Amino acid sequence: MAPLPIVATISSTLLLFLVAYILYASIVVIYRLFFHPLAHIPGPKLAACTYLYELYFNLIKAPQGQYVFHTKKLHEVYGPIIRINPSEVQVNDITWYSTLFTSSGKARREKHYPQARGSDTPFSTFATVSHELHRKRRNALNPFFSKRSVTELQPIIKQEIEKLCGQLSKCAENDEIIKIDAAFIALTMDVISGYSYGKAFGCLDEPQRSWIHWHKVMDDLFEFFQVSKPLPWLGNVLQALPEWATDRIAPSTTAYAGLKSDVFQKALEVTEEHRGAYDGKPSRERRTILHELVNSDLPESEKSVRRLFDEGFVLVIAGAETSSRILMTLLYYVIINPKIHARLRTELEEAIPDPMVLGEWNHLESLPYLKAVIKEGLRIAALLTTRLTQIAPDEALQYKNTIIPAGTPISLNQRLLFLDPHNFKDPDTFDPDRWLGTENDMEKHFWPFSRGPRNCLGMNLAAAEINITIAALFRRFEFALHDVVYERDLKPTRDCFVGHTSRQSKGLRVKITKDRGRS
Numbered sequence: 211m212a213p214l215p216i217v218a219t220i221s222s223t224l225l226l227f228l229v230a231y232i233l234y235a236s237i238v239v240i241y242r243l244f245f246h247p248l249a250h251i252p253g254p255k256l257a258a259c260t261y262l263y264e265l266y267f268n269l270i271k272a273p274q275g276q277y278v279f280h281t282k283k284l285h286e287v288y289g290p291i292i293r294i295n296p297s298e299v300q301v302n303d304i305t306w307y308s309t310l311f312t313s314s315g316k317a318r319r320e321k322h323y324p325q326a327r328g329s330d331t332p333f334s335t336f337a338t339v340s341h342e343l344h345r346k347r348r349n350a351l352n353p354f355f356s357k358r359s360v361t362e363l364q365p366i367i368k369q370e371i372e373k374l375c376g377q378l379s380k381c382a383e384n385d386e387i388i389k390i391d392a393a394f395i396a397l398t399m400d401v402i403s404g405y406s407y408g409k410a411f412g413c414l415d416e417p418q419r420s421w422i423h424w425h426k427v428m429d430d431l432f433e434f435f436q437v438s439k440p441l442p443w444l445g446n447v448l449q450a451l452p453e454w455a456t457d458r459i460a461p462s463t464t465a466y467a468g469l470k471s472d473v474f475q476k477a478l479e480v481t482e483e484h485r486g487a488y489d490g491k492p493s494r495e496r497r498t499i500l501h502e503l504v505n506s507d508l509p510e511s512e513k514s515v516r517r518l519f520d521e522g523f524v525l526v527i528a529g530a531e532t533s534s535r536i537l538m539t540l541l542y543y544v545i546i547n548p549k550i551h552a553r554l555r556t557e558l559e560e561a562i563p564d565p566m567v568l569g570e571w572n573h574l575e576s577l578p579y580l581k582a583v584i585k586e587g588l589r590i591a592a593l594l595t596t597r598l599t600q601i602a603p604d605e606a607l608q609y610k611n612t613i614i615p616a617g618t619p620i621s622l623n624q625r626l627l628f629l630d631p632h633n634f635k636d637p638d639t640f641d642p643d644r645w646l647g648t649e650n651d652m653e654k655h656f657w658p659f660s661r662g663p664r665n666c667l668g669m670n671l672a673a674a675e676i677n678i679t680i681a682a683l684f685r686r687f688e689f690a691l692h693d694v695v696y697e698r699d700l701k702p703t704r705d706c707f708v709g710h711t712s713r714q715s716k717g718l719r720v721k722i723t724k725d726r727g728r729s
């Protein structure tokens with residue numbers, strides 16, 4: 211029987227589309243392989259042909275977020291400069307860090323938006339593509355996070371660290387097992403919110419189960435990173451669904467909706483206050499980062515609620531997840547290395563006679579062993595598994611004999627650099643001694659907070675909270691690990707912007723064996 215005319219028409223139209231698509235795809239592939247400005251850069255042909263190569267490693271291959279680890283193998287095969295997708299190049303050479311992330315005032319550098327859009331905050335300084343607009347936005351934020359401001363606002367940080375110590379002491383009294391990674395998230399969320407919004411979220415006012423909740427919220431948020439990078443609209447679509455549906459499809463997106471709405475509410479209050487429309491009682495005793503922004507020289511278009519929200523939200527997530535993971539790493543490595551532990555404790559006992567009194571940030575920064583321990587923690591944590599990408603829009607950059615055309619997204623990956631035996635001897639060994647003594651080559655190229663105009667905005671705040679917290683914990687308490695398996699509970703195995711551990715991880719659980727505040 212002859213096919214119906216309508217079916218025949220649909221089939222032949224589909225066939226025509228298919229042939230046209232195959233033809234188009236073939237032309238694209240031939241162009242990318244032989245005529246593209248990056249055709250001369252080594253790397254696997256499949257990565258040069260299609261973005262699906264990277265997507266496969268990040269989204270399909272279990273346990274997801276695997277491309278960074280795969281690019282390590284690619285560098286071993288193809289050398290220090292490779293083409294990691296059709297339009298992007300990655301350089302694996304720590305000595306080239308200052309060329310790409312230059313601090314020269316003349317060089318222009320742009321963000322590669324596909325790398326930033328996973329944060330779903332398109333109007334934040336972090337996600338700003340343009341060099342000039344980034345500079346304006348960043349200039350408005352810088353004073354709030356300068357060394358001077360952090361020093362002045364140190365009491366806010368200390369208040370939260372006191373609360374953490376109080377909570378840990380209570381847990382010790384009750385002989386509780388403490389999920390200390392969750393406690394650190396509660397601390398860093400309270401520090402960043404207290405510091406930026408004048409009022410902490412109060413995670414540390416609650417008992418341990420609440421810290422575990424916030425830990426999960428943060429984890430889930432970062433888990434979504436590999437999905438929201440290629441599909442930035444998906445999070446909003448999921449959140450627009452009824453809660454019961456979102457809970458079933460993607461519980462991770464509902465979990466942090468509350469956090470988002472808190473930040474949004476604050477942004478709304480401050481902009482309305484600025485326009486004189488806010489008739490509620492001002493809830494803050496001091497100015498907040500949002501006040502700084504609305505009162506800055508930025509044009510009015512830069513002071514919309516949406517922009518303030520994006521800025522505020524990035525601060526919370528960047529401020530909480532990063533420092534807490536460094537604290538967790540430091541606690542683990544100091545506990546498992548008794549000699550390092552003893553040496554650190556001796557230094558701290560001398561510097562802080564009373565275990566109940568928190569150290570001053572500038573004093574703690576002058577303690578050589580503490581400084582070396584923290585630096586080593588920043589190295590071995592190699593926190594950011596996401597590659598850091600910059601575009602030099604006006605100049606071709608040169609890596610050894612290879613010219614990289616202007617406008618090319620170029621990446622470096624800190625995780626690969628900080629754990630490379632060519633850069634750091636025995637990179638998997640926690641060895642603070644490597645930072646002691648005369649300044650060496652490592653020192654020159656080690657940029658855990660990155661460098662140049664897009665370096666970490668919160669590095670002073672992070673340094674203050676990490677120094678004061680680590681000193682307080684090791685001065686006052688003794689810890690013992692509780693059923694911690696490095697491979698399961700600590701080892702970063704998935705790129706979720708920062709490195710996440712296995713999904714089977716039980717976290718970093720400890721018991722306090724001595725509280726000098728009570729003995």
Ligand code: HEM
Binds near residue numbers: 337355525529533599
């Ligand atoms: C030990 C903790 C931290 C580490 C290792 C760290 C590291 C970094 C790095 C490497 C970058 C550059 C990212 C890129 O090029 O895309 C960055 C950017 C940033 N960090 Fe941090 N960070 C830490 C803590 C914080 C804290 C506490 C805050 C809170 C204010 C913060 C806020 C930011 C922001 C807003 C940016 C984007 C800056 C811009 O694009 O101008 N970070 N951080």
